[in-house]
Amino acid sequence: MILLDRVTKQYGKDASALERISLHVEPEEFVIIIGSSGAGKSTLLKLLTREEKQTSGKIVIGNIDYDKLRDKDIPLLRRRIGVVFQDFKLLPNKNVFENVAFALEIVGHSNKEIKHTVPRVLKVVGLDGKEKRMPPELSGGECQRVAIARAIVRQPKILIADEPTGNLDPKHAWDIIKILEKINRYGTTVLLTTHNQEIVNKLKRRVVTISDGKIISDKAHGEYS
Amino acid sequence: MQKDRSIKRQLITFNRLFITGVTNLFRNAWLSVAAMAVMFVALGILLFSVVLNITTGNAITELSRSLKVSIYLEDTVADADRFVLQEALAASEYTADIEYVSKDDAQARFTESFQNDQELIEGLQLVGDDSLPASYEVSATSLDDFNEIEEIALRSDFDGTVESITLGRTDARRTIERAASAQQFITTSSVFAVLVFTIISVLIIFNTIRIAIFTRSEEIKNMKLIGATPWYIRGPFLVEASIYGVIAGVLATITVYAIVVSVGSGLASQAEFQETYELLTAPLSVVIAGVVTVLAGIVVGIFSSSLAISKYLRLKHW
Numbered sequence: 001m002i003l004l005d006r007v008t009k010q011y012g013k014d015a016s017a018l019e020r021i022s023l024h025v026e027p028e029e030f031v032i033i034i035g036s037s038g039a040g041k042s043t044l045l046k047l048l049t050r051e052e053k054q055t056s057g058k059i060v061i062g063n064i065d066y067d068k069l070r071d072k073d074i075p076l077l078r079r080r081i082g083v084v085f086q087d088f089k090l091l092p093n094k095n096v097f098e099n100v101a102f103a104l105e106i107v108g109h110s111n112k113e114i115k116h117t118v119p120r121v122l123k124v125v126g127l128d129g130k131e132k133r134m135p136p137e138l139s140g141g142e143c144q145r146v147a148i149a150r151a152i153v154r155q156p157k158i159l160i161a162d163e164p165t166g167n168l169d170p171k172h173a174w175d176i177i178k179i180l181e182k183i184n185r186y187g188t189t190v191l192l193t194t195h196n197q198e199i200v201n202k203l204k205r206r207v208v209t210i211s212d213g214k215i216i217s218d219k220a221h222g223e224y225s
Numbered sequence: 226m227q228k229d230r231s232i233k234r235q236l237i238t239f240n241r242l243f244i245t246g247v248t249n250l251f252r253n254a255w256l257s258v259a260a261m262a263v264m265f266v267a268l269g270i271l272l273f274s275v276v277l278n279i280t281t282g283n284a285i286t287e288l289s290r291s292l293k294v295s296i297y298l299e300d301t302v303a304d305a306d307r308f309v310l311q312e313a314l315a316a317s318e319y320t321a322d323i324e325y326v327s328k329d330d331a332q333a334r335f336t337e338s339f340q341n342d343q344e345l346i347e348g349l350q351l352v353g354d355d356s357l358p359a360s361y362e363v364s365a366t367s368l369d370d371f372n373e374i375e376e377i378a379l380r381s382d383f384d385g386t387v388e389s390i391t392l393g394r395t396d397a398r399r400t401i402e403r404a405a406s407a408q409q410f411i412t413t414s415s416v417f418a419v420l421v422f423t424i425i426s427v428l429i430i431f432n433t434i435r436i437a438i439f440t441r442s443e444e445i446k447n448m449k450l451i452g453a454t455p456w457y458i459r460g461p462f463l464v465e466a467s468i469y470g471v472i473a474g475v476l477a478t479i480t481v482y483a484i485v486v487s488v489g490s491g492l493a494s495q496a497e498f499q500e501t502y503e504l505l506t507a508p509l510s511v512v513i514a515g516v517v518t519v520l521a522g523i524v525v526g527i528f529s530s531s532l533a534i535s536k537y538l539r540l541k542h543w
Contacts, residue, residue: 049450051450072454072455075449075452075453075454075455076452077452078449078450078451078452079451079452083450083451089443089446089447089450090447091444091447092444093444102448102451103451103452105241106238106448106451106452106453106454106457107234107452108233108234108235108237108238109234109237110233110237150451151451
């Protein structure tokens with residue numbers, strides 16, 4: 001469960017990125033957040049990953065109240081949330097397997113566990129057989145699959161995808177969306193931000209529209225307006 | 226069970242941090258070599274100055290032991306008066322040891338010392354066998370205390386007892402005083418050199434780690450976002466800097482001991498150096514010197530990298 005209650009984020013005195021946003025997302029939901037550039041979509045996701053701290057309001061994910069979150073708890077929070085970025089953010093000196101394994105290494109999984117888990121996740125995202133490839137040898141779509149594999153390898157309850165199709169052509173973009181749907185079917189809550197009208201209209205999922213830092217619509221089976 | 230798993234994970238994580246630290250060291254190979262070279266010089270000077278201080282200190286002690294104040298007595302002095310002087314000397318805190326040398330003993334010593342110089346011995350027989358005076362030979366507790374002993378013997382109540390005083394062999398005393406000033410100079414200059422090179426080491430390691438942080442800034446940012454703890458990010462930098470200290474410390478120990486063995490084996494036949502050489506080359510001394518030098522290297526490495534980490538890694542802002 002994700003709960004945002006009258007959340008405001010201000011940069012300086014007059015620059016409000018988000019203004020009294022309230023949002024409630026149930027477990028296993030697939031929510032698409034749309035809005036023009038600068039509307040506040042990415043700020044909203046950054047608040048959820050605690051890259052940014054809200055100026056006011058309340059944020060709760062599962063049983064974690066962000067107001068009570070100490071600095072030392074932030075890594076633990078991020079381990080519970082999988083994040084996929086538009087620019088992939090892969091480690092350039094590590095191959096596909098190592099990039100995904102890295103998310104398990106930092107939490108102390110043994111090499112045996114890693115060798116068991118990573119190939120399975122790579123299979124879910126359709127990258128089996130490409131374990132040894134380095135990021136520069138991969139297409140944009142493949143890089144994004146690696147990023148998704150890394151985000152889900154720890155089996156998070158929530159997956160945040162910040163414009164994951166922004167750098168991809170329509171075919172690869174749709175492949176990525178299908179993977180996100182598959183992950184959602186396995187029981188993971190997915191929050192997706194996108195500009196892609198076709199994807200929003202085809203998915204027929206809950207659509208939250210943000211404009212000028214405010215939620216202007218929230219429809220159960222929304223379309224790009 | 227849960228605790229065992231947690232410990233196992235911590236060990237696995239520590240192992241990974243160590244491997245990452247070693248990998249990073251090779252990534253910045255040239256910077257690492259520069260950092261280790263300067264640290265090697267600093268630790269080498271530190272260890273070498275300790276060796277020099279021990280050597281000169283022991284040599285001075287050894288030489289001082291053989292240096293004595295000779296208080297020559299009047300030929301006519303009665304035993305009772307002589308005992309008063311002896312008691313006064315014995316009561317002094319500056320006196321380490323007193324030996325009475327009778328006229329006969331002085332004669333015997335002289336004959337033994339100059340047994341190959343027949344002319345000198347014949348000359349002594351001409352002036353009479355009892356021409357050498359009786360004396361007290363007094364050892365002082367330290368080199369600076371000879372004057373205090375002289376002052377006791379020069380007191381007016383011993384005017385009829387004491388004939389003359391010699392403050393040890395003058396040349397030996399001068400040598401000891403020179404050695405003591407050399408030791409003082411070595412100590413002062415080596416402290417200064419160690420300080421200068423340690424500061425240079427700190428600056429170079431600081432910059433090496435700073436550059437490594439800048440080079441890996443994107444990677445560090447990604448690590449934060451996927452849930453790496455501050456220690457997981459900080460650890461490899463500390464490991465890297467500690468390895469600088471270990472390698473520099475080991476090389477400095479090997480180099481200094483190579484010098485000690487090559488130079489010291491020649492000097493070991495001289496009485497004033499033999500004990501020191503044996504002490505310095507005893508297996509336990511070598512181990513202690515190596516461990517302390519390596520630990521000093523690790524401390525300098527961790528200190529410098531911690532400065533760079535706290536200034537540039539910004540782990541407080543997640």
